[in-house]
Amino acid sequence: MGGSEYKKNSLSLAGAVSLGTGVMIGAAVFALLGQMAELSGAVFPFIFLTGGIVAGICSYSYMRVSSANPSAGGIAMILKMAYGETALTAGSALLMAFAMIINQSLVARTFGSYTMQLFDEGNRTPWIPVLGVGLLIIVFIINILGNQAVERSALVMAILKVGGLIVFSVGGLWAAGFSLEKAVPDSFITEDYSLAGYLGATALAVLAFAGFTTITNSGAEIVKPRKNVARAIVISLVICIAIYLIVAFAVSANLSVAKIIEAKDFSLAEAARPTFGGYGLWFTIGIAILATFSGVMANIFAVSRMTAMLTEMKLIPHSHFGMPGRIQQHMLVYTTVIAIFLTIFFDLTRIASLGAIFYIVMDIIVHFGLLTRLRGKVEANAAIVLSALVLDVIILGGFVWIKTSRDPFVVALSFGLMILIFAGEWFFLRKRD
Numbered sequence: 001m002g003g004s005e006y007k008k009n010s011l012s013l014a015g016a017v018s019l020g021t022g023v024m025i026g027a028a029v030f031a032l033l034g035q036m037a038e039l040s041g042a043v044f045p046f047i048f049l050t051g052g053i054v055a056g057i058c059s060y061s062y063m064r065v066s067s068a069n070p071s072a073g074g075i076a077m078i079l080k081m082a083y084g085e086t087a088l089t090a091g092s093a094l095l096m097a098f099a100m101i102i103n104q105s106l107v108a109r110t111f112g113s114y115t116m117q118l119f120d121e122g123n124r125t126p127w128i129p130v131l132g133v134g135l136l137i138i139v140f141i142i143n144i145l146g147n148q149a150v151e152r153s154a155l156v157m158a159i160l161k162v163g164g165l166i167v168f169s170v171g172g173l174w175a176a177g178f179s180l181e182k183a184v185p186d187s188f189i190t191e192d193y194s195l196a197g198y199l200g201a202t203a204l205a206v207l208a209f210a211g212f213t214t215i216t217n218s219g220a221e222i223v224k225p226r227k228n229v230a231r232a233i234v235i236s237l238v239i240c241i242a243i244y245l246i247v248a249f250a251v252s253a254n255l256s257v258a259k260i261i262e263a264k265d266f267s268l269a270e271a272a273r274p275t276f277g278g279y280g281l282w283f284t285i286g287i288a289i290l291a292t293f294s295g296v297m298a299n300i301f302a303v304s305r306m307t308a309m310l311t312e313m314k315l316i317p318h319s320h321f322g323m324p325g326r327i328q329q330h331m332l333v334y335t336t337v338i339a340i341f342l343t344i345f346f347d348l349t350r351i352a353s354l355g356a357i358f359y360i361v362m363d364i365i366v367h368f369g370l371l372t373r374l375r376g377k378v379e380a381n382a383a384i385v386l387s388a389l390v391l392d393v394i395i396l397g398g399f400v401w402i403k404t405s406r407d408p409f410v411v412a413l414s415f416g417l418m419i420l421i422f423a424g425e426w427f428f429l430r431k432r433d
Helices: 012-024 028-068 075-083 087-117 126-146 148-152 154-175 186-190 195-208 208-217 225-254 259-263 267-312 328-347 348-372 383-405 408-432
Strands: none
Touching: 012 154, 012 208, 012 225, 012 267, 028 075, 028 087, 028 186, 028 195, 028 225, 028 267, 028 383, 075 087, 075 348, 075 408, 087 126, 087 208, 087 267, 087 328, 087 348, 087 408, 126 267, 126 328, 126 408, 148 259, 154 195, 154 225, 154 259, 154 383, 195 208, 195 348, 195 383, 208 225, 208 328, 225 259, 259 267, 259 383, 348 383, 348 408, 383 408
């Protein structure tokens, strides 16, 4: 797994689907569910559906470009096709890379939050970041050693995660008598949530589906990529929409919105307590640990390979610092260190906010590039691409608006870091040339 070689036709359609769902069902439904409820109230289960539809529309651009030119470079190659070897290309690719690194720390802290529920701890115990850092270090070691078994077990872990979440959801809905009224109470209509709050929740939901881009990054390795990249993305999104919806309804049927918000970092575990008792709680936490572990495993490998590709394209600076091994192994070190820093110093809400802003900005740049620069090279429906671009702008605007009023620091940090990334790339490329 630590290798950097790209083997054409080495990834089946089922393997690509398991890769996409493996990244998506890593922390999204475990960590973001509570945050979405905080922004949108009892309507949050439907926000997953809205986010999935938006992600589906946005995925069209990636499917069209990848089908026309499948590449192991994935998003970096899409940006390079659109904008050339420019600071916009390099900076946007880095936004995607940082969004993936941020997702690692999001998953790592989620792992810590759920593990500590075995000891009936809340979300303020210092052991949460300690466990998160421990997970990152273990996964880093496995990647450095090149454990092929983990790569081959991606499909098995994906099946176990999906199966476990279905069991949790069906059990939760059964305990509630399969009552839609309990899952979606009438009171949500009168709750005082703003349009910006709903848009902000949708931005987090879109982040929950961002893992489909991992399939794009594996384009050249998928069997019959011109057909199967798009198929894998669509199948992955449909599976995740269904899983997120049924899980959200199960949690909503067993916990009030206030309780979900109170336990937002471990809401599934909290929902399991009254419904399933001790054994059910252990089962739910076990699924969360499996999902977060495999999610980090898939993500850390994907981001190290993406940043290695950017290095080989000479779009980002690189220093060995005396380390032996391949460039991808060096990138494993750098990305893991950044993820550890975020895991220690940021809570789940701020980590998710950073990731959502970075990802949606990158997504906007991809759609704009396809719409204005690639339509002569790639056959794409301009109306769909424009719709994706407009939806992204609206959702990002709502998310930034609500976060500016609640946590202006994270908004300032996000845009400050983006300015540093693009300015740094401009100076690096100017010096390189």
